[in-house]
Amino acid sequence: MPASPSSPWKTADDRLKEREIKREAVLLAAARAFNERGFHNTALEDVAADLKVTKPTIYYYGESKEALLAACYRRALDTLDDVTRQSEGDAADARTRLRVLIIAYGEAILSIYGRCLTRVPDNSLSPPLRQELRAIKRTVDDRIRRVLDDGARDGTLKPTDTKMTAFAIAGALNAAALWFEETGPSSAQQIGEHYADLFVAALQPA
């Protein structure tokens, strides 16, 4: 039974939502701190201070620094997984799909979690988790390769060493996440479009 709008008690649903919002705030603050100071130079006390809460509160929502990093990585990889899966289901020609994919990948990798994925080395994660997350990265890379393969087949992209070219595309975008700042002169969208133009031109069929 839902509480009436005027009840001072929260419903179970409200409490769950509130917990989610707080967890998200902890995760965002952790990602921001990792991106700016580096993982090893960030103490959970700093994250707590940023949020004006106590360290036990952070532990309650984030378990440990490693768990927070893992959660940041997972957010970024889930988004990359989504955008590359969407590209696979798209009926457009490969050149159009490559363009859309580069822009969407750019948006994902330039987000705060994407920046965390590229700026913080994964050797602080447990080996099994690292393996699992690297497997998602490989899936994402494979899907970029597949668009390039499709382009050679449908004639909208020049045949290329798809492995190396996929690495060049993902690499250039990942590298942009190392210097990108939300307050900088170019938006994530603009960077994505510029890189899309470059690589589509690089693969223009003769």
Place this chain on the structure above:
Amino acid sequence: MPASPSSPWKTADDRLKEREIKREAVLLAAARAFNERGFHNTALEDVAADLKVTKPTIYYYGESKEALLAACYRRALDTLDDVTRQSEGDAADARTRLRVLIIAYGEAILSIYGRCLTRVPDNSLSPPLRQELRAIKRTVDDRIRRVLDDGARDGTLKPTDTKMTAFAIAGALNAAALWFEETGPSSAQQIGEHYADLFVAALQPA
């Protein structure tokens, strides 16, 4: 006066050379360890064990872990500084210079010190040193931009947002240093050539 070839005493010159060789071995072992295990997960004991010497020997040649990292960074940046300066002095057309530059940059960044530069975040270095090293990086980036500017002028490259394109080129090469292994299927030269082909095609004048 040089010692005769049969003298069991080393000359001052020999001692200096020997010290250089040993320092180089320490630096290489440190770079290898940083690349494989990460900076924070590497203890100088590990580097000493790799070289079958004691930890004080490492301190004698490398001062501290931070000093070793700084020396690895400096090696990489000096090489990048060299190759981009050479490109500036080259009288060839901009497209040819871009091609040569990408291949030389690739060779430098895929070397063991270049891999260290890309794999180890610089937030373990002291802020003044970090500033100094970042200034070298900026010089290197500026020179890549200048080749692109020259190409728009001499007509051998399509006009482009040189800042973003220079970042895409350096970024793609830097990212390759994150996965490159000397025992892998492609050599540094092959990767450099592939990336050179891609970016030269991307900037083909209409």
